[in-house]
Amino acid sequence: MIRPATLREAVAARGEYRAGGTDLLARRRLGLHDGEVVDLTHIPGLAGIERQEDGAVRIGALTRIADVASHPLVAGAYPALANTAGSLATPQIRAVGTIGGNLLQRNRCPYYRHPAFSCFKSGGDGCPARHGDHSHGVIFDLGPCVSPHPSSIGAALLTYEAGVEVAGRGRLSVADLFGDGTDGRHDHRLGPGDVLVAVYLPPPLEGERAAYRRVTSRALAEWPTVEAVCRLALDEENRISVARVAVGGVAPIPLRRPEVEDALVGVSASDRTAIERAARRATEGADPLPQTSHKVPLLEALVADVVESAAAGDAHTEAGRAERGLPTKSGRL
Amino acid sequence: MTNVGASAGRVGGLDRVTGRQRYMADIRLEDALHVKLVTLPCARARIVGVDTSRAWQVPGVRAVFTAADLPDPMPRYGVHYDDRPVLAVGETKFHGEPVAAVAADTLDAAQKAAALVGVDYEELPAVLDVRTALDPAAPLVVDPELRPDDPLAHTNVRREFRYTWGDPDSAAADLVIENTYTFPMVTHFAIEPHAFAVAVDETGVTVWSAIQHPYILQRVMARVLGLPWSKVRVIAPDPGGAFGGKGYPKFEPLLAYMAMATGRPCRLVLTLEETFQAVRRNNAEVRIRTGFAADGSLRFQDIEADFLMGAYVDISARVISKSSHLAAGPYRTPHARILARAIHSHTPPSTAMRGFGTPQFTWALEQQMDEAARRLGIDRLEIRLRNLARKGEEVVPGDTPADGDWVESVQKAAAAIGWGEPLPEGRGRGLAVGIKSSATAGAAYSILRFLYDGSVFVLVGTSDMGQGARTILTQIVADELGVPPESVNVVMGDTAAAPFDYSTSASRSTVFMGGSVLRGCADLKDQVRRIGARLQGCEPDQIEIERGIVRFPGGEERSIVEVVQEGLGPVGGELIAVGTMRGEADPTHPIGGRPWFYEFNCTAVELEVDRKTGEVLIHKHVTVADVGKAINPLQVESQDEGAAVMGLGHTLMEHLVLDEHGRIVNLGALDYRIPTTKDVPLQLESIIVENGDGPGPYGAKGVGEGGLLCVAAAVASAVNEATGAVVRDLPLTPERIWRAMREVTPSGASPR
Structure with a gap:
């Protein structure tokens, strides 16, 4: 293992970079990586x-x-x-x-x-x-x-x-x-x-709000089936002025959904129908595989859910849900 | 406080959870070689040739074993069928079956060399599911030559089990419901992987294995190696979880041959991935036709079940024969026909797993009860109460009758879940019952050595794999002999030290070994009475012993240890007592004997389904166990809670996925999902019913499997109430529930 003390040494070193090591060590154990490791943890x-x-x-x-x-x-x-x-x-x-x-x-x-x-x-x-x-x-x-x-x-x-x-x-x-x-x-x-x-x-916008939610097949130690993030800013009439929506679990990259963002601008934060209509655009261009067709409506529902949560100023945290008496994945927060 | 009936702390518990316990993999034998298995990337292949030359070039390699290094014909072994070869010969039968094995000075060298063993092979079509296995054109998993005189030898069916009573064909019914249910391939996932070691010297063969049944391993090893049993010593360290998966021999015979060839001990610790390929539960398809009268009473059951055992029988034929015998469940069933097939496939061999075939049947049976309740307009609780056998009534004619007040258990579960009370929006409740046959025969011997200072060695062949047998046996001895629990030392896991025990299975140890130890205590007290009589000049039966106090005819009271010390005199010595508890086999009985008791469980849940995603959140889960007598209530609760959560695994998320080559795709801890601490119900309540009506010590029955039997059906019942969705395939993944909801309200995938 190479242990560079400076960034310059790290850039010059050849091998796979190690930070927390949680994934790299697992891949080494599986035989997916057996080359040199460059440990970044000694660089101030x-x-x-x-x-x-x-x-x-x-x-x-x-x-x-x-x-x-x-x-x-x-x-x-x-x-x-x-x-x-x-x-x-x-x-x-x-x-x-x-x-x-x-x-x-x-x-x-x-x-x-x-x-x-x-x-x-x-x-x-x-x-x-x-x-x-x-x-x-x-x-x-x-x-x-x-x-x-x-x-x-x-x-x-x-x-x-x-x-x-x-x-x-x-x-x-x-x-x-x-x-x-x-x-x-x-x-x-x-x-x-x-x-x-x-x-x-970048610096946050005035009064911006956001929400995140993931759907999983178990509560811990899991990558999401589908996940969605939404960030909004509202104007003084409570209409959406800025919208940013990204989704995961559905593409080979984390995917921003500009179609949804465009459709949300100008929509009243309390107009559930318009939000749902915009959320349906999250799957524009989707081309599901035989076993993933259920993710299409799931993604639409989840995007609608995070947009509504963000619009309502509900960050969709587990703690937030518990505070409001909503069910959480864990009763032991 | 008495010892029996108290929630005494777990003997060895702290060592177990802090890692101080020496698990099998922690045991280092001097000069031991490390073994690595060589496998092929497919289930079934013809082995054309094996080139070991490159593997031999790795420094430190001491043996590269192939079939050619083993006796011809290839030795085969198993618990009931000698069908498993020491190494694959001619053809592999499942993905993970070794074709070769390397022994080296270091694990690194063994791994490197194993990767360099060149196997020339030709992949062959594999049988991976029930439908293919039963196709007359399917390849045969087992060579018919290995099944002489077997009429089924030219099929993939190893055994068919048929049980019929009444006249199911002419039984009248107002409602007949017919459905097919499937139960997935799941694996035990004990935290400790399987691990083995074998050493050979002039005293014989010593086998280390974290095994539940050391005496079965001893017998199998002796048979394979042609040795007297006394030359096979099995040392079985307390397993780190087993759940049935560590019952029967796996790679111990291979290690024995390698140890004999190299003259050095050989050890093999499976990786988690290899453990996945070594043990699993039988997956099953259950087709069931059930007839009901209009009032909901059961008229008949017509059940046909196909269990996919895998490449070798292991204990599966017994799993299937025993569970199918009780397939009609805890109900009065006037007419029944049951057919269960034990089917071979090119998949990892199945073995025993908590519930022993019963969860597969319960999943089907209890959903039938729900559907009948819905169609007849009867409450789901009511239809069960109407049909449950009352104490003393037979569930299977001629077999052990209902041995508990099962209605009481069901009513307790219903009360605890709030059955019939208004439901919060979006929620549903479900309730189901299950019974499992306990041991039908067995023999448990124990030796109690009462030492001069009043402390006690208890020598037993039971394995403590986390279920708490050490604690229960300690409590019994401490209570019976009036000695502090700290001075009782339960010695397990060595066939050279402890006498025979049939097995640690079927939740039998409290009843059988507990009964044996209780008898050993009685023997010991008899010896003390004889000593007391000699010292005092009275008759032994004039002396009473209670909780360690010896009461003489004149009223004088002395402690046991005083009497023993005076009796043994200055030379000292010890008292040796023997306990025996046997249940004889009954060859005329369809499953070899009547079960000693039933494990009856009622599980009730209240849950919420996210209508957008199909995710299930269980608010409350109640499990009620009829245990006769809780010798340690905390351990009963722990066992039931563990079983409940394990049941939630196959209910909500667990299943092994095979690809077309028979490889497990979701191999490992992340891709094969078991419940995490955050997946457990928000509230989990364990209720114990104690009526002292069991055959074990103080009226105890066995415990530990019941809590798992009917979890899936209870959850499905609640999902149905919450959403209207019916799912007949496990696990109930969010996707499955979501799809089933859409069938109920096609446009309403996310109704509000």
């Missing part, structure tokens, strides 16, 4: 959350997911990001995994991680899920690989129009980090020597 300045002079917030790439979820700067101004971070994986993973690692993690497709299979992502040629079990697969069939991108935080960052800083390459938008989903081999567009340094969140 890569973790931490701070407000910039321009009002933006910088989150160091090695900031723990649990810290992202609980930091007052994030929870106050970027609640959908905080909720997303607080919902994923398990408390143990959130305590060790980092925001950078979450964005750059490899795909969760069981075929990719299965010792008996080979696929585009494991260096082979083909997608066994396409003709096999793809019940967790995409409905936006953008590339040769049918497994959805695993980064929930990626979807949340899309709604905040966040950027990332990559050593040697400067700023990229989060959308550019993931590409267009046509590359079946890679989960992001960083190459050797590209070290993700930080995430930048």
